Amino acid sequence: MRNFIAIISLTISTVFAQNRFPKPDFESGYQYPTENYAAPAEDIHSWVNLAIMVLLMSVVTWAVHKKRVRTPVIAVSLVSVLWFGFIGGGCICSVGAVQNVALALTDSGYTIPLVVFLFFLLPIIFTLIFGRVFCSGVCPLGALQELVNVKNYRLSRAITTLLGIIPWFYLAFAVLFAITESGFLICRFDPFAGIFRLGGDVVLITIGVILLLISIFVGRPFCRFLCPYGALLSLFSRVSFFQIKITGKECINCDLCRNACPVDAILPPNENCVKESRMAGIRRIILYSTILPAMIAGGALAMHSIAGSLAKSNKTVAMNKIIAAGDTESVDAVAFYGRTGEARQLQEAADEKIAQFRFYSLFAGGFLGFVVALTLISLSLKRSRTHYQINHADCVACGRCFGYCPQNKKRG
Template sequence: MKKSLVFISLLIVFVGTQFAAFSQQQRFPKPEFESGYTQPVTSMPVPSSGMFALLDVLVLIAALSLITWFILKKRSRTGVVAVSIFSILYFGFFREGCVCSVGSVQNVVLALFNPGYHIPLSALAFFVIPLAYTLFFGRTFCAGVCPLGAVQDVFLMRPVTLKKWLQKALGLIPYIYLGLSILYAATATDFIICRYDPFVGIFRFNATFFMFAIGAAFLLISIFIARPYCRFFCPYGVILNLVSRVSKNHLTITPSNCIQCKLCESSCPLDAINKPVEVKQMEDKRSATRRFILLSLIIPALMVVGGWTGANFHENLAKVNSKVRLADEMLHFDSKTMNESLEIVGFRTSGKPVKQLYLEASEIVKQFYYGGWILGAFIGLIIGLALSGLSTYRYREDYTPDKGNCVSCARCLKYCPVEKD
């Protein structure tokens, strides 16, 4: 009943906000997502946007503090839902999905590799602050402060559990996506996370049919599969996953000692609860040693194969860069049989020497060659570690959250009959 009311309320808010958006003038120009538009470098924000940026950071801190209190102290799923709806309304529809912690990964990478780029302080804050909270309290940002995760969580009605092997396979996609986004940001090619964000176009009411269809598909899938974008696509989630593993004050299923009632066993829609492992299920030392030696050989081999594969595809990856694409078009242009594109006309009008364009494009392709090696080796490492995780047994006495994959949504808390001491 409560879920249905939340779902209906969200739809009403969505329709109402859409009507208001069409009846009022937009505060900011709407960026295009499929026309090759590239966001300009911002060296200093204008005063009005600076005020909004400060407000955004303060609201982010307040929302993170509040939801962390709801999760760890009050142990309240209702409080998490309330903050989730607020985040959808404020960070989603009101602030139109920007500044976004997920997309801020690219701003940070570009600032590290391009000295001429001055990262907005708000983007840096949105990158660092959720990481700081995650380090101490787990992924409370994902629980309901991130509008992308919150909107999926609210839509979850009939959760189904995926097979373990399928979760592992799909779980590799965010690492690949993170690697690609870092590569394209480091080479100043594109911000692919922002360009292909499935929900930001909906938040801004300007999505193309293709992107609207993708966003709608994610929301429909979210009714049955918990947080499909967060689990199987979000690149920022990869970083939060790693940081959360060492979090000291992470959410616990039981407020006291586990009594092994097993009521929480199937309560997590993300399948992020570690079940007890008996001693007799653990492997012997000889088997563990053999497996360790085998993985010590397989993981480096996977990294070398992955790096070699990435390096061989570097030219294809580089063609996403507009300068490389223009150089390739100029190189293969035949004035007798082909008409000049707008890009070629614009380049000729600039008066820039073609030789200089080729040199710049060649340097970018070289960057992609080394980047392809690193990206491929990284993916090979992730695959090797995933194989290692499938064959690793850890002795556990209680039902505990998987700190990396748990998003602290607090759905499991109501299943525990143990009272707080």
């Protein structure tokens, strides 16, 4: 309880924290630069962090698959919050590396070090084999939420399913902005970075504190309803080779595991009483087959229609707008002309960025339409279950269910 109070007090106090070296306040409206597209440094510290991450994922794997105990997961969470969180500044490269990898795949002039790529890839490999052991307590963002959670209020299936769409939107926009060099959204809007660094943007810190307060009563709201990397890992966890089991013995349908699960990843027994004829089933399949391509096309067209507006967030497009308006006195305009910039070249570069937005927005929109369509279809499906089952896409391998299952307490 003391640790819990200390964590809450610390997070609330950081709302009022300021940067140690505050940003200069220019009356001209100059915006302090926040984007850096240079490849992250590959140094010994990064390799040490990678080794620690692999070690912690291995410990969680051993705990949830071999021993079915939660205590090591708590220990890993504490280490992660301390090392990757407060000491490392909350910068866990696996989450933000999605943007680096996306940019490297579309820009031949941009390369990322091997260690950064491994930060992105290794959690995916572990997830494909063992489930979301990275999310369990290795990621400091999830670990911090896990440590403050004391009570779980279950949300309805419809609400959790619809809110679960948000991470996919976040992922699509993050990738779109990254490959057009318009911003690394995941890094820019990290709500926990300021808490771990004890200073930063007050609005983001406030959002982080609110998320932590919600985490007390609703398990991992950021992981479930915001995290883009978690959404990506959920795909691989769904088909993991070694899936987590609540107990090695026969389920007695006591409902204790479901009540303990903080992320509503345990599905209760269900008898599908709706019986449909063969023709009704065929009509339903035809309907789904029609909805899916229609939603994909609709999403692509919708995103393409707002591509021009989204492109305004790109610094090249924004600068071109300033110069095209004839501005010669603002800080940005003076800096542009001071670099012997040519308006014609700037216009060409801006047009190229807008074209990139329009092209890639088609794929982003089609992807989002696909996600929305599958989500709506999933809400209409009813499956029969005779025992409690884990939804492996949502399970974050926290291990809470192990201690509540009476079958695990039996010897032999």
